[in-house]
Amino acid sequence: MPLKNTNIVSAAQTKFGALEGVSLREMFSEAVDKATIGAGIPKKDIQAAFIGTFIPEMLVHQGHTAPLLLDYAGLRGLPATRHEAACASGATALRAAIMAIESGMYDTVLVAGAEKMTSVTTNKATEALAAAADDEFESSIGLTFPGVFGIAAVAHMQKYGTTEEDMARVAVKAHKNASTNPLAQFQKEITLEKALTPRYIAWPLKLFDCSPISDGAAALVVTSNEKAKEYTDLPVKIVGSGQASASMNLCERSELASFPASVSAGKAAYNMAGMTAKDMDFAIVHDCFTIAELIATEDLGLFKPGEAAKAVAEGVTALDGDRPVNPMGGLKAVGHPVGATGVKQIVVGYRELLGDAGPNQVPKHDKCIVHNFGGTGASCVVTIMRRGDA
Amino acid sequence: MPLKNTNIVSAAQTKFGALEGVSLREMFSEAVDKATIGAGIPKKDIQAAFIGTFIPEMLVHQGHTAPLLLDYAGLRGLPATRHEAACASGATALRAAIMAIESGMYDTVLVAGAEKMTSVTTNKATEALAAAADDEFESSIGLTFPGVFGIAAVAHMQKYGTTEEDMARVAVKAHKNASTNPLAQFQKEITLEKALTPRYIAWPLKLFDCSPISDGAAALVVTSNEKAKEYTDLPVKIVGSGQASASMNLCERSELASFPASVSAGKAAYNMAGMTAKDMDFAIVHDCFTIAELIATEDLGLFKPGEAAKAVAEGVTALDGDRPVNPMGGLKAVGHPVGATGVKQIVVGYRELLGDAGPNQVPKHDKCIVHNFGGTGASCVVTIMRRGDA
Numbered sequence: 001m002p003l004k005n006t007n008i009v010s011a012a013q014t015k016f017g018a019l020e021g022v023s024l025r026e027m028f029s030e031a032v033d034k035a036t037i038g039a040g041i042p043k044k045d046i047q048a049a050f051i052g053t054f055i056p057e058m059l060v061h062q063g064h065t066a067p068l069l070l071d072y073a074g075l076r077g078l079p080a081t082r083h084e085a086a087c088a089s090g091a092t093a094l095r096a097a098i099m100a101i102e103s104g105m106y107d108t109v110l111v112a113g114a115e116k117m118t119s120v121t122t123n124k125a126t127e128a129l130a131a132a133a134d135d136e137f138e139s140s141i142g143l144t145f146p147g148v149f150g151i152a153a154v155a156h157m158q159k160y161g162t163t164e165e166d167m168a169r170v171a172v173k174a175h176k177n178a179s180t181n182p183l184a185q186f187q188k189e190i191t192l193e194k195a196l197t198p199r200y201i202a203w204p205l206k207l208f209d210c211s212p213i214s215d216g217a218a219a220l221v222v223t224s225n226e227k228a229k230e231y232t233d234l235p236v237k238i239v240g241s242g243q244a245s246a247s248m249n250l251c252e253r254s255e256l257a258s259f260p261a262s263v264s265a266g267k268a269a270y271n272m273a274g275m276t277a278k279d280m281d282f283a284i285v286h287d288c289f290t291i292a293e294l295i296a297t298e299d300l301g302l303f304k305p306g307e308a309a310k311a312v313a314e315g316v317t318a319l320d321g322d323r324p325v326n327p328m329g330g331l332k333a334v335g336h337p338v339g340a341t342g343v344k345q346i347v348v349g350y351r352e353l354l355g356d357a358g359p360n361q362v363p364k365h366d367k368c369i370v371h372n373f374g375g376t377g378a379s380c381v382v383t384i385m386r387r388g389d390a
Numbered sequence: 391m392p393l394k395n396t397n398i399v400s401a402a403q404t405k406f407g408a409l410e411g412v413s414l415r416e417m418f419s420e421a422v423d424k425a426t427i428g429a430g431i432p433k434k435d436i437q438a439a440f441i442g443t444f445i446p447e448m449l450v451h452q453g454h455t456a457p458l459l460l461d462y463a464g465l466r467g468l469p470a471t472r473h474e475a476a477c478a479s480g481a482t483a484l485r486a487a488i489m490a491i492e493s494g495m496y497d498t499v500l501v502a503g504a505e506k507m508t509s510v511t512t513n514k515a516t517e518a519l520a521a522a523a524d525d526e527f528e529s530s531i532g533l534t535f536p537g538v539f540g541i542a543a544v545a546h547m548q549k550y551g552t553t554e555e556d557m558a559r560v561a562v563k564a565h566k567n568a569s570t571n572p573l574a575q576f577q578k579e580i581t582l583e584k585a586l587t588p589r590y591i592a593w594p595l596k597l598f599d600c601s602p603i604s605d606g607a608a609a610l611v612v613t614s615n616e617k618a619k620e621y622t623d624l625p626v627k628i629v630g631s632g633q634a635s636a637s638m639n640l641c642e643r644s645e646l647a648s649f650p651a652s653v654s655a656g657k658a659a660y661n662m663a664g665m666t667a668k669d670m671d672f673a674i675v676h677d678c679f680t681i682a683e684l685i686a687t688e689d690l691g692l693f694k695p696g697e698a699a700k701a702v703a704e705g706v707t708a709l710d711g712d713r714p715v716n717p718m719g720g721l722k723a724v725g726h727p728v729g730a731t732g733v734k735q736i737v738v739g740y741r742e743l744l745g746d747a748g749p750n751q752v753p754k755h756d757k758c759i760v761h762n763f764g765g766t767g768a769s770c771v772v773t774i775m776r777r778g779d780a
Contacts, residue, residue, distance in 0.1 A: 023526070048633075057447045061530070063521035064476040067635035067651075067768035071642075077654060079633035080769070081482040082474045086454040092471040096486050102493035131453035136413070140451070243438075243469035245457035252461075261457075264467060378457035379470070 002273050006101050007228035007235035007388070009221050010039035011350035013343075016216035016335030017185040024053075024060055024116035025072040027217040031340075032073035032112055035219035041231055046221070047106045049080040050097040052089035052113035053339035058128035060119050069114065086132035087288060088374030089113060090218070090342025091243075091381035097222045098241055107227045113343035114217035125213050129338070132375035134248040146202035146210060148250065148376050149289040153204050155256035156291060160306030164204050168195035169312045170290035171208040171332060177319055178329025180359035185214050185335035209290040214335030218343035220350070228388075236350050240275065240384030242268025248378040259377035262299035269369070269382035270301075277301035280384075281364040282323065282352060284345045286373035287330040296371050297325055300382070324362045327352060342372035346383065353387040366390035392663050396491050397618035397625035397778070399611050400429035401740035403733075406606035406725030407575040414443075414450055414506040415462040417607040421730075422463035422502055425609035431621055436611070437496045439470040440487040442479035442503035443729035448518035450509050459504065476522035477678060478764030479503060480608070480732020481633075481771035487612045488631055497617045503733035504607035515603050519728070522765035524638040536600060538640065538766050539679040540592035545646035546681060547594065550696030554594050558585035559702045560680035561598040561722060567709055568719025570749035575604050575725035599680040604725030608733035610740070618778075626740050630665065630774030632658025638768040649767035652689035659759070659772035660691075667691035670774075671754040672713065672742060674735045676763035677720040686761050687715055690772070714752045717742060732762035736773065743777040756780035 012034030014027050036043050049070050056062045066080035083093040090113035097111045117125050130139040133148065156162045172195050178184035190208065199207040221231070228235040244264035247253060253260070270276055283302055287293035294308040302323060303311050311317055317325035328334060328348050331341060349368045351357045367386040374380065402424030404417050426433050439460050446452045456470035473483040480503035487501045507515050520529040523538065546552045562585050568574035580598065589597040611621070618625040634654035637643060643650070660666055673692055677683035684698040692713060693701050701707055707715035718724060718738050721731060739758045741747045757776040764770065 025526075055447055055453050057445055057518075057521050060525065061521055062525045063445050063474065064523075064638070064765045064768060066475060067765075068524060068638045070635055071637050071768075076637055077635055077650070079485075079655075080475075080635045081486070081633070084453065084472045084474055085456060085470075095469075096471070096489070099486070099489040099493040099495055102495065103489040103491075105489055105492065128447075131447050131451055133454075134458060135450065135452045136415075243471070245460055245467055245470045247461050247466055248454070248458045260467070265469075374457075375454045378454060378461075 002239040003098065003102060003241065005224050006098050006238040007223050007225060008238065008350050009223050009228050009231040009235050010035045010041055011220045011347040012038060013183055013218035013347045014216050015183045016214045016337060018118045019215040022215065024056060024114055025069055027215060028069040028112060028114040029073040031217035031219040032110065035221055041221050043074055045108050046075055046078060046110045047108055048100060049075060049078055049110040049112065050093040051080060051082050052093035052342055053082055054084060054086055054089045054115055055128045055131055058131065060116050085379040086374035087338050088342055088372045088379040088381050089339045091372035091383065094346060094383065095241055095243055095381055098238060101222060101224055107224045109222050110219060111222055111343060112217065112219040113340040115337035115339040116215050117213045117337060118215050122213060137249050146205055149291055150202035150205045151250060152256055152295060153291040156295060159257045162309050164196065166309035167209050167290040168192055170293050171195040173312065173318060174287065174326060174330045174332035177327055177360060178333030181328045181334060184329045184333055185212055186333045205289055211288045211331040211336040214337040216335060216337035216340045218340045218347050220343060220346055234354060235388045236353050236385050237388055238383060238385050240269040240273025242266060242272065242382045244268065244380055246378050248376060250376060258295060258299055261377050261380035262296055262371065262373065265380040265382040266300040269384050273384040275384060279367055280369045281367050282327060282362045283325045283369045284348050285325060285371040287326055287332045288336060290332065293325065300369060300371060319360060319362065327362050328360045345370045345372055349385050353385060392629040393488065393492060393631065395614050396488050396628040397613050397615060398628065398740050399613050399618050399621040399625050400425045400431055401610045401737040402428060403573055403608035403737045404606050405573045406604045406727060408508045409605040412605065414446060414504055415459055417605060418459040418502060418504040419463040421607035421609040422500065425611055431611050433464055435498050436465055436468060436500045437498055438490060439465060439468055439500040440483040441470060441472050442483035442732055443472055444474060444476055444479045444505055445518045445521060448521065450506050475769040476764035477676065477728050478732055478762045478769040478771050479729045481762035481773065484736060484773065485631055485633055485771055488628060491612060491614055497614045499612050500609060501612055501733060502607065502609035503730040505727035505729040506605050507603045507727060508605050512603060527639050536592035536595055539681055540595045541640060542646055542685060543594050543681040546685060549647045552699050554586065556699035557599050557680040558582055560683050561585040563702065563708060564677065564716060564720045564722035567717055567750060568723030571718045571724060574719045574723055575602055576723045595679055601678045601721040601726040604727040606725055606727035606730045608730045608737050610733060610736055624744060625778045626743050626775050627778055628773060628775050630659040630663025632656060632662065632772045634770055636768050638766060640766060648685060648689055651767050651770035652686055652761065652763065655770040655772040656690040659774050663774040665774060669757055670759045671757050672717060672752045673715045673759050674738050675715060675761040677716055677722045678726060680722065683715065690759060690761060709750060709752065717752050718750045735760045735762055739775050743775060
């Protein structure tokens, strides 16, 4: 049964990038201000907050982020919980908010995510990120995330004949889309030749196959139907939400060219929404690495297994294609401040659905799917949204 | 309006203490096994999991704990999110589960909490715990948690004339109750003289005023009314749940002898349950330090401000008193594996309400209040439960 009572009535993000001199709490406050007073929603209307941060403990020696960040955003005192599922943290915060609204316990809540990553060296950040994998069996013996997705890429290459060029095309598209997105970390187009520069991070993944280390924050106001009317004539409805987990260890997986949690979470979301992949006008997927975008669009049934690369090459996933994917530039070019990402993806979906994406507007924008993915794919949350009048 | 559809149908914990050679995932699995198959509930009935861990990132270099722990507990694939609010992490996981059930999205879910703390030195654990306070303004300049609660103790002493002996009596009661609790870290009674041993940790708090560093896990199965009938004739009903936050900084508080988040969360829970402090037969409060128990019972309205110490001295809060507090020994003597604590408190409430607490059974056990508290009191969750037939 589709969700009946959950609306997004505002959505905002900060610029993503290396935000020198801007602290975690400052970024968070900026996103919350934009999503509340910036959208004409008084802060006093907010009843509770659901906050995604991944690993501020290791990046800025700060746990217990929910009350702290909320306080700095001018919302002291509200119920506030931090939700963590590695890179899917933001979407798990949204899911908690959905349940809060659907339970009738709250009418108007804040969902926000943030991460300050450039506070430490790249090596320290890599070590912190590695905490999202299994420390006893994988990360402690040297497997970091470029390695994890390098393994997935190799599996996909072997099974489907995917090439380094196929992956590079995903990067080219991401940079092209981000070139007109003023909130993106990278706003420069790149050529296929540049994307293929052999600066290998973890073979076959090269520099341009990897999303960057970023700072940033994003926020949403989520309400019941009744409350939504007070703020807007045109909310975005969340109609489906699915979540699944999987073994953290890759060694426990029987298949490496697909992520079982994406498949399960996608099915759950489609079932709840009463829709199929065919109904989706565009998609926002978790492209932490270029190969991840290819696999996600296959796992969600947007393309058949092994056919995503062809769709990219033919322009199907381009901004003006039949099935745009990551129309504003994705994690790859917009940046990936981990806790913010899952919320920022919803911000993108919201703007696109409402026709408010400027030069990045997709042509058809009634319904979309959003895919947020954690760690080695051990967590996945899929959200299906439609424009209120669609 | 009281919650109408949320039941606890099983509850279990591991032994708390320095569990040498037992890893985080092993403890977690033990608690889950006890709460599921140990209670006749097939694991396949569980539809989603809500997991509290505080800071495994710094204690065992492991983030993204929800899917990892769930996998090891034989529940691979389920939706699983980690909830964190410092020492209140466990209760925020329960709150998310309440919303999941009340929203109708799930019928049967797992709530579990765990922490492995003895994996690091006491200094490292103290540094990790300090991440629950404000790093920019307090913890980075040397304020650790014994200091925070030492400040609260001084404020309470100044305002109400509370003495070191008053606090020591809380420790004596805790150890007495834990002496008959085989799952407690400390199972030895202590004399008032011993509790007053002047081994100051942060004046006026001495060694016996402080809860220990512990390992442990706890788990609950939470269901809808319909499902509860399949498992038991006598569930425990959750009728009220309140959560609040406060400034993280003590310097932003106008009052230090009371915690505003406890007051607000308590009021919210009483309101929802349609009950008052007078209705509570016994209480389980967050006694991370002895002073915290005194203040919590005042903040929840169980005693008037400044009168909790007298109640303790007169035996009112003893196991056989009129208003037992922490009948199985509390954090102080049972131990405080941070992420597990909020769930373990519910386990205690469940057992007491069902008359299943053996030598630690309180005489009157229809309704109880449970108070879980995070960091400097910047988070608080209060839960009100009653026996299904009460």
